[in-house]
Amino acid sequence: MPADIEDTNVKLAAIYRFLARSMQYPGQQFPDDSVLPFLYLLLEQLGRFDAQHELQCALKNDPDPLESLQVEHTRLFINGVPGTIAPPYGSVYLPGEGTLMGKSTEEVLGFYRLKGFDLAAREDIPDYLVTELEFLSHLAEAGDTDGETRFLKRYFRPWFEIFQQRVIEEAAHPFYKVMVGLIDFFTTEGEHDVIQPDETKVPADRFSGSCFSTACENRPGGAE
Numbered sequence: 001m002p003a004d005i006e007d008t009n010v011k012l013a014a015i016y017r018f019l020a021r022s023m024q025y026p027g028q029q030f031p032d033d034s035v036l037p038f039l040y041l042l043l044e045q046l047g048r049f050d051a052q053h054e055l056q057c058a059l060k061n062d063p064d065p066l067e068s069l070q071v072e073h074t075r076l077f078i079n080g081v082p083g084t085i086a087p088p089y090g091s092v093y094l095p096g097e098g099t100l101m102g103k104s105t106e107e108v109l110g111f112y113r114l115k116g117f118d119l120a121a122r123e124d125i126p127d128y129l130v131t132e133l134e135f136l137s138h139l140a141e142a143g144d145t146d147g148e149t150r151f152l153k154r155y156f157r158p159w160f161e162i163f164q165q166r167v168i169e170e171a172a173h174p175f176y177k178v179m180v181g182l183i184d185f186f187t188t189e190g191e192h193d194v195i196q197p198d199e200t201k202v203p204a205d206r207f208s209g210s211c212f213s214t215a216c217e218n219r220p221g222g223a224e
Helices: 003-022 036-045 049-060 065-078 103-114 129-141 145-170 174-186
Strands: 117-119 216-218
Touching (some): 003 129, 003 174, 049 174, 065 174, 103 117, 103 145, 117 129
Antiparallel strands (some): 117 216
């Protein structure tokens, strides 16, 4: 594999992991001062200056930004009143399913296994947004462009677009609008090609391994 393509794949994998981490419950380690500069740089490179400015202002003027993000994350994705606004699970949004652990959930798990991966814990839900992004990071890192494209078209994009729309319409904090916008960009075929290897200083060591190891693990003997 040419060095420039390999470098791009490694950085794209790190971006997928960064996006996955951003959609987990906010904690003391994320987002922090080492992450936000990268996020702002990414927004700047994509020309999303309004989103960058809105997010910077919201975080700067908030006396407790971590608590605000935790409250918003809970309201949007875990336990809102009267109902969870945007559950981050694929089968919830697909026609004929509309619930957790639908038929498509098993199909997603089957695709993971086809590629040699399995969930690290039985209680993990295969079509959880974070897990799917982490899986994409594995495919990108392996240079499996065909697998990445197939997974995005068949399993990810059909439900993510509905999920994204709900977040955009209902989110009270700009952070989650920004993040679903970035996920949309990097999971749309051909879009991330505009990011060149030397332009995006991805803090790979900041995200590598820490997220997906809790959701997916390489299964010895797996094969397509």
